[in-house]
Amino acid sequence: MKTVTRAEIAETIYEEVGLSRKDSGDILDMMLDEIVQELSKGNEVKLSSFGTFSLRSKKARAGRNPKTGVAAEITPRRVISFKPSQTMRKIINA
Numbered sequence: 001m002k003t004v005t006r007a008e009i010a011e012t013i014y015e016e017v018g019l020s021r022k023d024s025g026d027i028l029d030m031m032l033d034e035i036v037q038e039l040s041k042g043n044e045v046k047l048s049s050f051g052t053f054s055l056r057s058k059k060a061r062a063g064r065n066p067k068t069g070v071a072a073e074i075t076p077r078r079v080i081s082f083k084p085s086q087t088m089r090k091i092i093n094a
Contacts, residue, residue, distance in 0.1 A: 006025075006028065006032075007025075009028055010024045010025040010028045011024070013027060013028060035053060039053060039055060039080060042055060047085075048085070049085055049087040049088070050084070050085055050087075050088060051082055051083055051084040051085045051088055052082070052083045052085075053080060053081070053082050054080070054081055054082075054083070055078045055079070055080060055081075056078065056079050056080075056081050057076065057077075057078050058076060058077055058078070058079055059076050060073060060074060060075055060076045061073075061074050062074070
């Protein structure tokens with residue numbers, strides 16, 4: 001299994017669209033920054049034919065350190081969840 005990096009995505013934009021490498025990287029950074037900003041405001045981000053990024057709130061709960069077995073309190077927090085679109089699911093499962 002291969003990991004795709006930000007630089008590889010920017011390179012693909014450069015090759016497919018024909019913009020400069022710098023502009024391709026800047027566009028990718030702007031898009032990712034916009035997604036992060038909207039999520040930090042508490043908004044969902046829906047990308048057609050790709051999926052939806054949303055925030056979920058997790059309550060505080062009791063946990064346990066798996067190494068030592070010592071009980072610990074897990075603090076409440078927000079987590080990002082991603083739900084792929086039907087189109088993406090069909091492509092991946094084809």
